[in-house]
Amino acid sequence: MEARARVLAAADGRARVRVIDREEGCGRCDEPGGCRSVKLAYAIRPARSEFDVPDEIGVAAGDEVVLRMADGSALRGALAGYGLGAVLMLAGAMAGLAIGGGDGAAVVGAVAGLALAFVLNRVLHRSRRWRGRLHVEMLPAGTLRVHDLPESR
Structure with a gap:
């Protein structure tokens, strides 16, 4: 998963970035048969567009970058x-029923x-190993994005 972002501030090996292109589902929200799920989700809670990420490439405020997360990390x-x-x-509720205490x-x-x-x-959030599997990589803006590659025939 990739998104373009602009650096808002950078210091001490961290950068605050704002996502400037956000893919919003399939794009069929207002068409017949469109599910409007993205609009419904954003009505409940607007999507975050600013993030703190590790600065491994030495960026400055105003730079445009590409944020990349490994496939499967978000899932x-x-x-x-x-x-x-x-x-x-559900397991707790079933265990409560199995004990025989009824609905309570x-x-x-x-x-x-x-x-x-x-x-x-x-515990997972504090685990360096777990957080490492959810790592967001920051690349210079000119980096070729996976979906920009021509289709092979």
Whole structure:
């Protein structure tokens, strides 16, 4: 996944960047059959456009760069952030029901599962190994982007 960005500030090996081109789904939001999912998601919470990233190339404010994240990184992050919570909430609810406490025990189990997911996500967030797998690479703006390559025939 790649996006163009402009450097807002750079210091101490970090850069604050603002994404200047954002792909927004398939582009069929207002066409017949379009799902409008991107518009719905942004109505709930606007997409972030400013990020702090490691400055490994020596940029200055005003420079244009390309931000690149390895394929699958966003999915791994989303699964950890949302999937883990959903799975542990359901597992907790099922454990509460298995104990035989009825609906009240299922609710307590679901809350316990969510609390465990919260703790596990905090541990993952602090893990250098995990964060390294979600690394965002910053490249000079003239870097050839993967989707700019001509199709092979």
